[in-house]
Amino acid sequence: MRVAAYQAPYLPFGSWDAVDLIASQLIACESAGVELLCCPEAIIGGLAHESAGQSPRDVALTVDELRRLVAPLASSPVASVLGFTERGSDDAVYSSAVLLADGDVRTVYRKVYPGYRTVVSAGTDLPVVTLRHTPLGMMICNDIWYVEPARVLAAKGAALIAVPTNSGHVKVDAPTTSRLRSRGETLPVARAVENTVTLVVADVVGEQDGRRALGCSRIVDPDGRVLAQAHPDETGLVVADVEPRRRPHNPRGWDGHLNPDVSGEYAALLGPR
Template sequence: MGEIGISGRLRVAALQAPLTCVASGDLPDVLARCSQEDIDLLVLPECYFGGMPPDRLAAEAVAIAPPYASLLTSLADGPPSTTVVAGFTERSGQGRLHSSAAVVRGGRLVGEISRKVFPREAAFDAGDDLPLHQHGEHAFGIVICYDCNFVEPSRLLALAGARILVCPLNNDLSVDVARRWRERSRSTSIARAVENDCWVITADVAGTAAGREGIGATRVIAPDGQVVAESDAGAASQLVVADIEVSGDSMLARWDVRRNPAVFDRWRQSWGAPEAGS
């Protein structure tokens, strides 16, 4: 594999995993494929390591604390030029429990841990930061599952310079909810791509078990909203691979609401902020 980030082209991969999502026997094969196919960026689902905990006690049982030795050991055989975004349950240095994503390359942690900022699960505490990450010259941000439904996390990362939004998902839902949310999940990811002029890469879970169903919302979306690659929704284990061209130029500067002060003030008032200059 060549030097990291030498051009605007990247080969990316997103793993669609079974509902259990516990870094099962597919991980060595996935890492081997990354080496064979010259993958630059690999995205694993939310809580891929340990699975999605149903409650706080279960989260405590699978939580990985700094220095994240077991997680890094599991990824140690990954190609040194592949950046892996790995979802796991974290016990932070402050003892809080988070749905988190580590950025790993060559079996080593690179950059800060990203933490879900709007967790719906009672097991998790909310994160309070949105760190920017790098693969060579390419900046990317991580938006974890439910956080994709909010405009602000993705926009803040895009404003900070992200040209790729990486979204580890874990849409393990009751059957009726899964079927209602399947198209909404697809539309939401497309919206985040278009409104932020970013590539979006999602990695989800799929399959059925005991009244549960995984949406299988694993795909790669271009900044214009085109879905350039996606999984078979029912495939419980599938690696989605795409070649993408990442532009250094963003159209966000054209979409600055401050260009019209009246509209800007109305927007600020909608969330209780004072008018500009007041």
């Protein structure tokens, strides 16, 4: 299966320009034989910097509103994962991603670990859907820092995990930049190897309002090999052929119960601290 990650420009909060940008990428994907395009977190509408007074509610869309907005993309034979801020029926806001395939929204995923100090609510479901015979799951940005989402998706049979990401929150010349870049490059490898899955990570790149995005888009196979990666200063497509099926289950790393003293101590860590 040929997949792509779109390393998009770091657009201003409130911009809807991404729809036209994605449309051009889908045309390029069709020419390259790509079947799935992963786009960044909040590519539709931009990511709010709440500490700077921006409110996610200002760009939040219901799924039906999003469906109408991205209607020009629905005719493409290339499936796409699109990040946006969702306004739920409960009036809560979520960092979400939809799988747009076969002319309509196939599924919606809500980020399960939205982070600290945010009005964005946490999702609760980790769906796996079949796309062109390939079991597909989704995570969003901060989710990759946690072991649980990828493990749950793998346990449900996912062979491929799309990871819309938005690193456009690092202050220019911040001392943590190199550390965050290293983790942006290595966490996908860790999750791929731990769970024998392929990860497709789509990030943003560029600077605005004193912040810099890290541009860590990449495609990582189940052995942790980086099949393709973006230049950290350039927009564009990252394309690779990936395994369309889940490999036979390898129990190593999943069988911690064989040493109950260790697995019990680990389980205790998952409780409140």
